[in-house]
Amino acid sequence: IEDDLVDEMATLRTIGREALPYRMEVARSVADARRLLAQGRFDVILADYKLSDGTSFDLMDDFADDLVIFITGAWDEAAAARALRLGVHDYLIKDTDRKYLKLLGYRVATALRQRRTERQLRDSEARLQAILDNAPAAISVRDMAGQLLLSNRHHADLAAAGGAAAAGAAADGKLVPEPPATVAQEVEESLVQPDGSQRTYHTVHFPIRDADGINRAMGAISVDITARKLAEQQIRNLAYFDPLTALPNRRMLLDRLQQALATSARHGNHGAVFFIDLDHFKALNDTLGHDHGDMLLVEVAKRLLACMRGEDTVARIGGDEFVVMAVSLSDAAKPAAAQAMAVGEKIVTSISRPYRLGSHTYSVTPSIGVTLFHGRELSQDEIIKRADVAMYQAKAAGRGTLRFFDPDMQAAQDQRRALEADLRSAVGAGQLSLFYQGQIDGRLGTVGAEALLRWQHPMLGLLLPEQFLQLAEQSGQCVPIGQWVIETACAQLGRWADDPRLRHLQLAVNVSTRQFRQSGFVEHLTQSLVAHGADPGHLRLELREALIRDDPQQTLLSMTALRSVGVHFAMDEFGMGLSSLAHLKRLPLDQIKIAQALLGRLESDPHDAAVVKTIIGIGRELGLTVMAAGVETAQQRELLRDLGCSLYQGHLFGQPVPLAEFERLLTAPSHAGLQVCA
Helix, strand or coil: CCCCHHHHHHHHHHHHHCCCCCCCCCCCCHHHHHHHHHHCCCCCEEECCEECCEEHHHHHHHHCCCCEEEEECCCCHHHHHHHHHCCCCEEEECCCCCCHHHHHHHHHHHHHHHHHHHHHHHHHHHHHHHHHHHCCCEEEEEECCCCEEEECHHHHHHHHHCCCECCCCCCCCCCCCCCCCCCCEEEEEEEECCCCCEEEEEEEEEEEECCCCCEEEEEEEEEECHHHHHHHHHHHHHHHECCCCCCECHHHHHHHHHHHHHHHHHHCCEEEEEEEEECCHHHHHHHHCHHHHHHHHHHHHHHHHHHCCCCCEEEEEECCEEEEEECCCCCCHHHHHHHHHHHHHHHHHHHHCCEEECCEEECCCEEEEEEEEECCCCCHHHHHHHHHHHHHHHHHCCCCCEEECCHHHHHHHHHHHHHHHHHHCCCCCCCEEEEEEEEEECCCEEEEEEEEEEEEECCCEEECHHHCHHHHHHHCCHHHHHHHHHHHHHHHHHHHCCCCCCCCCEEEEECCHHHHCCCCHHHHHHHHHHHCCCCHHHEEEEECHHHHHHCHHHHHHHHHHHHCCCCEEEEEEECCCCCCHHHHHHCCCCEEEECHHHHCCCCCCHHHHHHHHHHHHHHHHCCCEEEEECCCCHHHHHHHHHHCCCEEECCCCCCCEEHHHHHHHHHCCCCCCCCECC
16 A cells, blocks of 8 residues: 555566565555455555555554554654554555665564464463363463363363352362362362352362473363263262162162171170061052052051161062161070060051051952061071061961071971972973863762872972962962863863763863963963864863952953853852852853862751851852862762752762873773763
8 A cells, every 4th residue: 555656666666576475466545445445355565654645554454363564754752653553464554765774574574474373372271172062161361369271161161050069179160179289180060050059079189290390281081971870870869779769679788788798796785677578469459450569568657667766777679578677686585585576566567557548448358478687697688588587477377477597497398399490390301191070960970070280299299288388379380280280181081082982071170369360361262262173161170269359351251262162150159259140140250169168067067067058159149060079978969959959079989090090980881970071
């Protein structure tokens, strides 16, 4: 920008002589300069001070961030200072002999190098800031006085969040080292957010030294580990606590029991473990649903906690089973037992109070087993096992009560577990078989048989159903065993169908409640009948009253489906439950069997005789046949006949026997009185 042609030419010659790689544009006034500056940016602007229409100071806004060197002979030191203050990079004073031109190329090259260096530094800082801003951490640098020198976006957001800082954080909400660290330090720090929530950070504080090794600043890198800490806590909760009640689970219980054993050994005092099972809890789930069952478990947990001291432990170890551990009882066994008894009675009273579950009021009682421990005399597992055994003693005593561990019960429990293990392999090992007991019509003779399960145990010999079926029910083995019974019975009916002497026999099979409710039971039975060529009309399933009473709708659906293919039904042990006559009318029953317990006093108890007479009358009114099970004496048979019952089963007519013997007895010529009937 030069309005003196001589000076302009001198400048152009100087730049051309030094071969500076630039294209030159010339403006001879303020207006020309504005036009050129509006067209684009320039690397260097050489500007004279006084122009024909003003001064170069009039162009300061147009220069923006361009590199400007003033060349003038018409100003003083004050004007030069003003120019530098306004952002002019340098200036040269024109002299009459033009010596300033010797400095011009040097000044331009120096200014450009400085500008390139500044630009590279800004680019480097921008790259560093971009890296810092995208790092998943709050990063800051402060001088030794605590003044902020550098921070990234996450640190700025953290500072903007404000709030009250916890240990390790400054009062203004910025995470800083306190006091300044001389070596790198790692700490966990917390910051309370304005909404009251708390964030946790893993922070590294480190010194920043100059070339002489002197600490000049302090750096801090803080990573938000709130989510990780929460996940760790959730994992710990899953590992050690019951998700429904928030009580310790079995794993945590065993850990605390181990600590209690060590403390007991050190101080010589006793502790007690209470194994608590809720009586008839399954009935609640079946009637009101599992959501109400969960509500009850939560309420029981609260009551147990209210019964115990802070140093004691209340745990839920599964289902409706809770374990309570009381510590620091008396040094002597008898006073400790008395203390444990008092705690147990308190628990029984508390749990037995009615519960409000939504719109329902429900009551439940606990069966509690208790065992004492002293030092390390017993292992954790043995202590829990003893309390478990004692709990079963409480159930056997009538439920809703408390019992202490009995060593004899432990032996019985060990035998029970061994029997359960043997039972799991009984089907595959071919140890199960069906015995057959005849069912007699007083006028026609043997009209059918009941298939009765037997287990030939390799060590204990032949076992009757009452010796293992309850165990099978509790362990879940009743379903595969029941399937085997159905399959075997259908196969037998198929074989009898080919024998003219036996093809008319009815075969009765007991079906457990659990098996009948099993998904696919109807399909499995139907397929078995078809596969073995068995006549469905010769199969009679004997069901208990509990099945019909507890779930009448589903029972009706399954019975109707099987009745449609020809299968018959009998209600077993009738007269011992509370079956509704309405259920009897709706269900597709063919027969009711008088409970054997009623026949035992038939000859001596008029009341039982009246009950039996009523049952026979009910059967007659509903069009059902009535069979008396467990007939053992001729007098019982005569009384039953007089009351109108002519179908019998019992030892009077023959013991249950293996298949071969049963068939031999029926087909022998001497079997005249109880012949097979068509």
